[in-house]
Amino acid sequence: MLTGKQKRFLRAEAHHLTPVFQVGKGGVNGxxxxSIREVLEVRELIKVRILDNCEEDKNDVAKALATGARAELVQLIGLTVVLYKESRENKKIVLPKAAK
Structure with missing residues (x-):
């Protein structure tokens, strides 16, 4: 579980990223x-764009992506989802320590 400080850090890191995936009319599928799991293992932090023709609710899509990819939902802003998952082999992002 990410803290507020860690989410703020990841949002700042994701700001310059372009979406790697798009969720369209077909919705979220296996x-x-x-593919998202594989990309998260390499990049750790990605953006996914929900297209206007997606028939599912954006909140449901964001939750389905995070749950399916076993990732943390960092942010859902407009139709853009930011996901984070710590990589096992390609760790690049160092999160700020959680306050005790």
Whole structure:
């Protein structure tokens, strides 16, 4: 679970990123989840764009992506989802320590 400080840090890191995936009319599917997991292992932090023609609610899409990819939902702003998952082999992002 990410703290508020860690989420702020990750939002700042994600600001310059461009979306890597798009969720369209077909919604979230298994193949997309599998691909997102693989990309998260390499990049740790990604953006996913929900297209206007997506028939599902944006909050449901964000939750489905985070749950399916076993990632943390950092932010849902407009139609852009930011996901974070710590990489096992390609760790690049060092999160600020959680306050005790």
């Amino acid at each position: 193949e997309m989840i599998k």
